[in-house]
Amino acid sequence: MVRLREALDQSLRRIGIMRQARRARAVDLWPEVVGNAAASASRATQCKDGVLFVWVRNSVWANELSLLKADIIKKLNRCLGRGTIVDVRFQARGFLRTREREASSATGEENGARLRRKLTSAEMEEICDISSTIADPALREAFSRALAAARMDQGPPAPGRATRT
Numbered sequence: 001m002v003r004l005r006e007a008l009d010q011s012l013r014r015i016g017i018m019r020q021a022r023r024a025r026a027v028d029l030w031p032e033v034v035g036n037a038a039a040s041a042s043r044a045t046q047c048k049d050g051v052l053f054v055w056v057r058n059s060v061w062a063n064e065l066s067l068l069k070a071d072i073i074k075k076l077n078r079c080l081g082r083g084t085i086v087d088v089r090f091q092a093r094g095f096l097r098t099r100e101r102e103a104s105s106a107t108g109e110e111n112g113a114r115l116r117r118k119l120t121s122a123e124m125e126e127i128c129d130i131s132s133t134i135a136d137p138a139l140r141e142a143f144s145r146a147l148a149a150a151r152m153d154q155g156p157p158a159p160g161r162a163t164r165t
Helices: 004-014 018-034 036-040 059-067 069-080 096-106 121-131 137-154
Strands: 042-048 051-056 087-092
Touching (some): 018 036, 018 042, 036 042, 059 069, 059 087
8 A cells, every 4th residue: 555645746756846846845834944933923935946935024033034044944955855945035024014913903902902013224223233232142133133122012213213214
């Protein structure tokens, strides 16, 4: 008796789409490979020619995940087969705002619900300037992420605060 998975793999190989099927599966594996925290801030959208495209909540997450890119590719290829994924590209899209709005309306929260907002470039520069005085790189990165998250939860920038573009 042949197992279903083996029969399916043989059929995909025979018609020449095994690699495409594996690459498509990378999108589904994304949450499992990166874990809950990163999966809640990102979403794999497609895999084209071995490049997995991932939308992320903001540039901070894009930077964080790009630092882990080599490990992510290794984990994906361990699940999918060697050489299946050759690169991962992160794009800050702010896609979660819509999902958060839908979730808040589904739970009965109306206009009073606070959503995270996108930081201005001036705020991002300010966070970089403040954290640049911290010598330890890991501590500096953690502090920057925490400060950015706190600012996103604050609401719009205070009136009079300079916003550079």
